[in-house]
Amino acid sequence: MDPERRAQIEEGAAELAKEYELLEYLRQELKLSPEGLSETLALPLEEVIRMTRQADVLLVAMQNSIAAAGGRISLLVEMPDKKPIRLDEIADIIDLQSDR
Known part of the structure; x- marks a missing residue:
């Protein structure tokens, strides 16, 4: 496989994994x-x-x-009685949690 194509696929897979982590974080945080x-x-x-x-x-x-x-794309989650959260901010939180 072309190394450039392989890098694109690996980058896409990493993005999908991070999106899944974001979704799970939101579900837990919002109790969904x-x-x-x-x-x-x-x-x-x-x-x-x-x-x-x-x-x-x-x-x-x-x-x-x-x-x-x-x-x-930038997504903003706004919930009653909670500070608005941008998805990339959640990614930063997940990164911090995974470093523990």
């Missing part, structure tokens, strides 16, 4: 679970899982398109 969302939204669990997968694919497609144009 697929089952909890299913109950809150009054939707079957299978529907919540399907919606999550669909949203993940859309977000990755948007991120790739914007990156190809030289841009960058």
Whole structure:
């Protein structure tokens, strides 16, 4: 495999792993679970899982398109009674936690 292509694939895999860590951090911090969302939204669990997968694919497609144009996506999570959190700030928190 071309070394440049291999580096791109490895970088993409690292980004996906970090995105998964971010999602898990948010779920824990906000006390969200697929089952909890299913109950809150009054939707079957299978529907919540399907919606999550669909949203993940859309977000990755948007991120790739914007990156190809030289841009960058920044997401802000705003919850009642909590300080707004940018996703890259959460990445920094996860990095600090993994250093322990």
